Amino acid sequence: MGDARTRAGRVLDWLEVRLNITEIFSFLTNFGLFTAELDTKKPLRSALDEALARPMPSYARWPRVLGILTMLLFLLQCLTGTLLALYYRPTPEAAYDSVRMIVRDVTLGWFVQQVHFWGSALLIVILLIRLLRFFYDAIYKPPRELLWVIGFLLFIATTHADFTGKVMTFDSRNYWSATRSLEIFSHLPVVGSLFVFLAGGGDLSEVTLVRFYLAHIFILPTVLFILFYLHFQGVRHLGLSHREGEQSEGGRLVYHRYLLNLSILLTVVFALLVTVAVLLPHPFAAPPDLLSTPAGARPPWYLLPVYGFFEILPRWVPMPFKGSIVVLLGVGICILPFLDRSAPVQPSGRRGVIILGAMLLLIALLLGVYGYRHA
Amino acid sequence: MRSVGRPRIGVVVGLLLLSGAVHASDVGRCGVCHSDIRVQFDAGIHKSEGFACVNCHGGNPASDDMKIAHGGSFKGVPGRREIPPLCASCHSNIELMKPYNLATDQYALYQSSQHGRLLAQGNPDVAVCTDCHGTHEIRPRSDPQSSVNITNIPKTCGRCHSDAKIIAKYKLPSDPSAEYYGSVHAAALYKAGNLNSPDCSRCHGVHGAAPPGVGDVSKVCGQCHATARRYFDMSPHKEALAAGGNPECASCHSNHAIAPADDKVLETTCHSCHEPGSTALGVATQIEAEIARARVGVREAEKLVEEAEEVPLEVDDYRSRLEDARTYLTEALPVVHSFSVKEVRDVTGRATSISEEVSVEVQEKIDRLRWRRYGLIIFWFYILVTIALLVRWRYGLEKSAPGAGA
Numbered sequence: 001m002g003d004a005r006t007r008a009g010r011v012l013d014w015l016e017v018r019l020n021i022t023e024i025f026s027f028l029t030n031f032g033l034f035t036a037e038l039d040t041k042k043p044l045r046s047a048l049d050e051a052l053a054r055p056m057p058s059y060a061r062w063p064r065v066l067g068i069l070t071m072l073l074f075l076l077q078c079l080t081g082t083l084l085a086l087y088y089r090p091t092p093e094a095a096y097d098s099v100r101m102i103v104r105d106v107t108l109g110w111f112v113q114q115v116h117f118w119g120s121a122l123l124i125v126i127l128l129i130r131l132l133r134f135f136y137d138a139i140y141k142p143p144r145e146l147l148w149v150i151g152f153l154l155f156i157a158t159t160h161a162d163f164t165g166k167v168m169t170f171d172s173r174n175y176w177s178a179t180r181s182l183e184i185f186s187h188l189p190v191v192g193s194l195f196v197f198l199a200g201g202g203d204l205s206e207v208t209l210v211r212f213y214l215a216h217i218f219i220l221p222t223v224l225f226i227l228f229y230l231h232f233q234g235v236r237h238l239g240l241s242h243r244e245g246e247q248s249e250g251g252r253l254v255y256h257r258y259l260l261n262l263s264i265l266l267t268v269v270f271a272l273l274v275t276v277a278v279l280l281p282h283p284f285a286a287p288p289d290l291l292s293t294p295a296g297a298r299p300p301w302y303l304l305p306v307y308g309f310f311e312i313l314p315r316w317v318p319m320p321f322k323g324s325i326v327v328l329l330g331v332g333i334c335i336l337p338f339l340d341r342s343a344p345v346q347p348s349g350r351r352g353v354i355i356l357g358a359m360l361l362l363i364a365l366l367l368g369v370y371g372y373r374h375a
Numbered sequence: 376m377r378s379v380g381r382p383r384i385g386v387v388v389g390l391l392l393l394s395g396a397v398h399a400s401d402v403g404r405c406g407v408c409h410s411d412i413r414v415q416f417d418a419g420i421h422k423s424e425g426f427a428c429v430n431c432h433g434g435n436p437a438s439d440d441m442k443i444a445h446g447g448s449f450k451g452v453p454g455r456r457e458i459p460p461l462c463a464s465c466h467s468n469i470e471l472m473k474p475y476n477l478a479t480d481q482y483a484l485y486q487s488s489q490h491g492r493l494l495a496q497g498n499p500d501v502a503v504c505t506d507c508h509g510t511h512e513i514r515p516r517s518d519p520q521s522s523v524n525i526t527n528i529p530k531t532c533g534r535c536h537s538d539a540k541i542i543a544k545y546k547l548p549s550d551p552s553a554e555y556y557g558s559v560h561a562a563a564l565y566k567a568g569n570l571n572s573p574d575c576s577r578c579h580g581v582h583g584a585a586p587p588g589v590g591d592v593s594k595v596c597g598q599c600h601a602t603a604r605r606y607f608d609m610s611p612h613k614e615a616l617a618a619g620g621n622p623e624c625a626s627c628h629s630n631h632a633i634a635p636a637d638d639k640v641l642e643t644t645c646h647s648c649h650e651p652g653s654t655a656l657g658v659a660t661q662i663e664a665e666i667a668r669a670r671v672g673v674r675e676a677e678k679l680v681e682e683a684e685e686v687p688l689e690v691d692d693y694r695s696r697l698e699d700a701r702t703y704l705t706e707a708l709p710v711v712h713s714f715s716v717k718e719v720r721d722v723t724g725r726a727t728s729i730s731e732e733v734s735v736e737v738q739e740k741i742d743r744l745r746w747r748r749y750g751l752i753i754f755w756f757y758i759l760v761t762i763a764l765l766v767r768w769r770y771g772l773e774k775s776a777p778g779a780g781a
């Protein structure tokens with residue numbers, strides 16, 4: 001053990017002469033692994049010792065692990081996605097066959113595809129939970145406004161990755177689900193119309209597929225990468241937020257605990273992901289039949305509240321009006337930090353705002369159920 | 376009258392000018408007065424072959440003075456008995472018909488038919504050429520609008536043969552068209568669009584129309600159902616039916632209202648001759664069971680294949696093998712006419728063995744998927760061990776740290 005450590009130490013020393021390892025590590029800390037700034041002029045070990053000696057807020061609290069979890073899930077998506085992209089062919093004629101080949105003929109291809117699919121769902125859920133926690137703990141008050149905005153944009157960009165990915169499968173269920181979603185988008189002023197325009201029109205053509213492919217494997221991952229960077233850079237720069245009554249402790253212990261908490265959660269999440277991928281493989285439907293919509297072709301779940309909202313209002317309410325409400329609400333959530341300008345207080349002091357948020361969430365849930373029933 | 380007539384004349388004159396002077400002299404000026412007939416004539420096949428009114432009706436087509444036009448060789452409307460020879464004057468002319476590859480024995484066949492024979496005796500009810508082909512608007516058989524197009528034949532024949540007033544005078548089935556429309560042949564023709572399915576003329580002949588005699592029915596049916604016929608000829612029914620003076624195929628299948636040949640034919644028709652408890656009925660039940668068993672087997676294998684395809688597993692090979700099994704099932708139906716359990720089993724047995732093989736192999740493939748779940752159990756074992764270790768480490772950390780756990 002001691003031997004190995006010194007050997008690793010020797011390798012590090014060798015590298016440190018040739019590269020600024022501290023600089024590299026410091027860059028990586030911008031992705032959430034370690035949330036303190038390092039002195040990049042010092043060798044890695046002394047820089048770390050110095051940073052860990054500083055007292056830190058007891059950031060081993062569970063919800064704080066969610067941040068790095070989203071980043072790791074994103075990396076998992078990139079890993080599984082790259083494997084899928086080795087066999088995937090982005091043309092309407094070949095897409096379905098290539099996905100079928102992945103899940104049927106390639107060794108463990110089914111597993112990679114299922115993990116990619118469920119990983120996507122999990123990532124969106126965790127990003128959403130994280131936004132809820134930010135809201136509850138008011139982690140959008142100055143100077144953390146941008147953390148909220150970026151967190152929201154992360155959520156939106158990830159749903160886009162999910163959406164474009166499902167279209168790429170090009171089986172009948174996803175084909176029709178996407179066709180119906182594009183219809184919903186087309187009713188949203190400005191943003192929705194822009195999306196439909198970028199998608200190449202209201203129905204899925206070769207153009208749509210190629211654009212979605214490009215967006216899915218290049219543009220959106222890059223955008224997500226930049227957003228994650230900005231987000232964790234901000235967190236590192238501002239330091240972790242404090243809750244009332246939370247104390248600072250010796251950094252080394254806190255960090256050690258944080259890493260262990262992370263490992264435990266990561267193991268559980270990974271195990272759940274694998275289990276769901278094996279036990280609940282999402283079915284792979286027939287190739288799209290352009291003349292008949294298969295049963296169960298609904299918009300993806302994160303669009304159902306919007307769909308439910310459109311459906312529950314009477315028909316005489318003009319569509320552009322309904323669409324505008326949805327867009328305004330989205331924009332409102334995005335710029336929440338600039339709307340809720342009350343003094344930064346703990347949850348107990350902002351009961352009104354929290355009740356309002358909870359009601360919105362409940363309404364969204366009910367609309368989602370309504371949308372599911374009527375889709 | 377005139378104000379109604381004038382625009383029509385205008386249209387016809389316009390048409391004449393438009394259609395070019397080429398045919399104007401051939402067709403003549405009859406249409407100036409008989410504009411409605413002219414419109415019908417223009418829609419038919421004769422017009423495009425340079426045929427004109429004068430060829431059937433005589434007269435002078437060059438004049439629009441009625442006296443001159445209707446003078447000379449003018450025949451007016453030909454009588455019913457004159458029609459067949461009139462048509463035949465061209466249609467039996469080998470030289471004239473050669474370019475169209477049309478048969479020239481139609482008039483001879485017509486004269487030999489029941490229609491022709493009764494016409495010769497002065498019967499006013501029977502069909503002459505124009506009753507089936509139309510008068511002025513005669514379209515070729517290939518034209519879907521033609522009254523003799525295969526899809527319209529049952530209606531055309533039915534105009535007389537399903538007219539109760541006419542048919543009551545003769546010893547003929549009362550409504551054969553309606554029976555035909557309910558038959559498996561009509562379903563094949565109209566629903567599946569199979570133009571090889573028989574219309575009336577396929578069994579009864581075209582111009583030589585005559586009912587097939589009792590002995591001829593199996594010859595007519597056997598033209599298409601050759602295999603069924605071969606097995607039937609080997610069966611004990613062949614002699615038994617002939618001895619009783621019963622028609623071969625129609626005794627079980629009826630003539631015009633032929634039902635689809637499913638298992639029920641055995642169930643319903645055998646009883647009409649065979650006593651309950653007889654060996655014959657025993658054989659029928661056995662044959663029925665053989666076919667049903669094979670069919671159920673194939674259907675179950677197909678379901679299993681569909682299930683596997685949804686996983687998805689590779690099933691193309693199984694699909695093509697089941698296709699073979701389906702073919703054997705289809706082949707088994709004509710073999711039923713042998714009324715021999717052994718012959719039927721020879722064919723259904725092949726379908727059964729294919730479907731059994733396929734079922735076993737596909738089931739094996741599906742069962743192999745279970746390993747994924749067994750793998751999961753092992754996976755969770757390691758996960759739980761890892762979590763336990765991590766948790767121990769985590770809380771050990773807390774304890775060993777002095778003053779921690781605030």
Ligand code: HEM
Nearest residue numbers: 077078081082084085088117120161162165166169217221
């Ligand atoms: C946050 C990132 C990502 C998310 C949320 C995401 C989500 C998805 C989803 C939901 C599917 C559809 C799976 C299905 O319905 O079966 C999919 C398919 C796919 N993804 Fe991603 N993905 C992400 C990143 C990537 C990356 C980075 C790549 C490649 C470099 C990639 C490559 C693919 C490919 C090739 C497919 C098509 C094959 C298939 O349908 O299984 N993905 N993705």
